Amino acid sequence: MQRGHIVEIGPVKKVLAEPFHPYTRLLRESILEPNSETAWDEEITLSTIETKEFARQGCKFANRCDSRLPICEETEPPLSFVDGREVKCWLYGVQGKHDTAS
Numbered sequence: 001m002q003r004g005h006i007v008e009i010g011p012v013k014k015v016l017a018e019p020f021h022p023y024t025r026l027l028r029e030s031i032l033e034p035n036s037e038t039a040w041d042e043e044i045t046l047s048t049i050e051t052k053e054f055a056r057q058g059c060k061f062a063n064r065c066d067s068r069l070p071i072c073e074e075t076e077p078p079l080s081f082v083d084g085r086e087v088k089c090w091l092y093g094v095q096g097k098h099d100t101a102s
């Protein structure tokens with residue numbers, strides 16, 4: 001889920017082993033190793049960038065996506081069925097390079 005939208009649905013092992021959505025890949029790469037020596041004392045606030053992502057047209061992840069297409073800026077992608085899972089990304093939709101949606 002990203003900015004209140006489900007971006008990838010599928011069997012946990014498949015999604016974690018080979019995420020399709022760029023945001024799912026980013027989340028997986030962001031997983032930290034546990035460290036009992038470190039305490040979390042940082043205050044969490046929504047940054048201006050994050051607030052803009054909630055309100056933007058098109059894909060909420062477009063500002064940070066290395067795979068962005070022109071359509072991503074204007075139109076929110078649909079959930080497309082791909083290889084036994086659902087992905088909300090134009091890379092897997094009707095205009096994407098991995099077009100397997102029907």
Ligand code: SF4
Nearest residue numbers: 059062065072089090
């Ligand atoms: S829809 Fe576009 S911007 Fe959004 S994750 Fe997919 S490629 Fe990236």
